[in-house]
Amino acid sequence: MKVRKALTIAGSDSGGGAGIQADLKTFQELGVFGMSALTAVTAQNTLGVHGVYPMTAAAVEAQIEAIGQDMGTDALKTGMLFSGEIIQSVAKKIEEFGWKKVVIDPVMVAKGGASLLREEAIRAMKEFLLPLAMVITPNIPEAEVLTNMLIQSIDDRKRAAKKLYELGVKNVVIKGGHSDNEETLIDLLYDGRDFLYFTSRRIPTKNTHGTGCTFAAAVTAELAKGQGVKEAVELAVNYVHAAIEMDLQIGKGHGPTNHWAFKRKEAAADAIYK
Ligand SMILES: Nc1ncnc2c1ncn2[C@@H]1O[C@H](COP(=O)(O)OP(=O)(O)OP(=O)(O)O)[C@@H](O)[C@H]1O
Ligand SMILES: Cc1ncc(COP(=O)(O)O)c(N)n1
Numbered sequence: 001m002k003v004r005k006a007l008t009i010a011g012s013d014s015g016g017g018a019g020i021q022a023d024l025k026t027f028q029e030l031g032v033f034g035m036s037a038l039t040a041v042t043a044q045n046t047l048g049v050h051g052v053y054p055m056t057a058a059a060v061e062a063q064i065e066a067i068g069q070d071m072g073t074d075a076l077k078t079g080m081l082f083s084g085e086i087i088q089s090v091a092k093k094i095e096e097f098g099w100k101k102v103v104i105d106p107v108m109v110a111k112g113g114a115s116l117l118r119e120e121a122i123r124a125m126k127e128f129l130l131p132l133a134m135v136i137t138p139n140i141p142e143a144e145v146l147t148n149m150l151i152q153s154i155d156d157r158k159r160a161a162k163k164l165y166e167l168g169v170k171n172v173v174i175k176g177g178h179s180d181n182e183e184t185l186i187d188l189l190y191d192g193r194d195f196l197y198f199t200s201r202r203i204p205t206k207n208t209h210g211t212g213c214t215f216a217a218a219v220t221a222e223l224a225k226g227q228g229v230k231e232a233v234e235l236a237v238n239y240v241h242a243a244i245e246m247d248l249q250i251g252k253g254h255g256p257t258n259h260w261a262f263k264r265k266e267a268a269a270d271a272i273y274k
Contacts, residue, residue, distance in 0.1 A: 017256025046251025
């Protein structure tokens with residue numbers, strides 16, 4: 001059996017719901033071997049971010065180097081990158097190792113509003129990282145910052161997706177969690193030619209901490225296994241939906257999602273149809 005590997009380059013969430021913890025749990029659940037390069041440690045729980053302690057760019061490079069020189073990876077994702085300097089280091093290493101299955105989750109702010117990316121880093125992200133992306137997965141506010149646009153309608157989102165594509169990203173997913181529709185939400189995928197709409201029912205819950213990280217990690221795991229982008233995004237939509245639906249009720253604030261849920265749902269469906 002060939003074991004597929006996936007790398008996350010992201011921040012640590014001490015609360016375990018977002019960041020590298022969410023990514024590694026998702027990789028594991030989807031059957032790929034997870035590896036990580038830490039960009040920052042956050043002191044965080046379901047109530048918010050209480051401290052951010054970035055790594056040096058050299059430390060980030062050394063971690064990626066260690067993985068690249070020995071184990072390699074089938075796909076990778078980036079999450080919280082914090083500074084322009086770290087972004088440049090990450091871009092340099094991705095190019096050096098020639099990694100192509102690159103998923104960029106342009107994490108900017110945590111749920112409670114704490115900044116996870118410095119203002120100056122946005123230019124570096126557009127200049128150095130986006131041209132290397134096979135997939136980018138912004139939420140609506142992140143897509144607004146990256147395109148300097150106000151996004152209110154689906155047509156606005158389509159225009160923003162085209163703008164991001166023009167920056168060199170091969171596939172753009174603009175997620176719909178932040179839209180104002182209370183019944184359904186749409187995650188939009190643009191591959192430079194067609195628009196695909198993934199529609200799901202909005203689940204009324206405050207426990208959505210880490211949904212963005214989990215979504216991008218699921219896309220990455222599926223790409224690592226050799227799936228196409230469309231299939232990977234479709235699975236990620238379903239994986240996150242199950243994780244939100246069977247929430248865990250942990251913590252007093254915005255709780256984490258349930259990374260076990262997707263496999264449990266699959267196992268239950270298998271048992272019924274056996
Ligand atoms: N209440 C919800 N019910 C069902 N699906 C949801 C809900 N909220 C978010 N999602 C799904 O979760 C995924 C992440 O979407 P979202 O736009 O919230 O990303 P994000 O803002 O990066 O995440 P976060 O809010 O954790 O930072 C998408 O697939 C979206 O459709
Ligand atoms: C270390 C870290 N990385 C990312 C996020 C954003 O999480 P999400 O957008 O998935 O809720 C977070 N809160 N903490």
